[in-house]
Amino acid sequence: TQLLEQSPQFLSIQEGENLTVYCNSSSVFSSLQWYRQEPGEGPVLLVTVVTGGEVKKLKRLTFQFGDARKDSSLHITAAQPGDTGLYLCAGARGTGNQFYFGTGTSLTVIP
């Protein structure tokens, strides 16, 4: 059983559309990260959120950490083909480097 569930699992959209990916758990996390992984590569960190209710923006990407620090969302505005990849959320329950990864959302943006 995965500690973090992501939805949707697969997403295929047209260029220019908006989308939201959800990361949910019944557990509380001290911090939560979002990664993007492209084929043949390791995950690359996009953002870290640590405070309940925190919102961070990275160009067209908006990340939110739930008030109770159990869930998070990633919103992409005006998706581009370069956004294609596997999006992973990962939560830490302490201060160490042991992260629990979500099930992943595979995003395809069609030109």
Place this chain on the structure above:
Amino acid sequence: KAGVTQTPRYLIKTRGQQVTLSCSPISGHRSVSWYQQTPGQGLQFLFEYFSETQRNKGNFPGRFSGRQFSNSRSEMNVSTLELGDSALYLCASSLQPSAKNIQYFGAGTRLSVL
């Protein structure tokens, strides 16, 4: 500067064999973590090393082991390979073993067990 280097990139083994994977962290990084990635289970934490000591271990059988050397390079070993061990094994390095530090991942070693 050079990123996290994992060798080999691809490996094919048969059931019952053992395998050793290598990870060279970014220069100056002293914390190394290992993850297993499969389509069914996603990314799962194996273990974390810092200053040659294992700090955390995930829920994997004893066939999975690792070590870290004084230069922070790390190896992981899987003995008595099973078909289910086929996966992408990822290594990540960071400056310190803290969730506040950015983890940088290597491209992984793709292990196929036949």
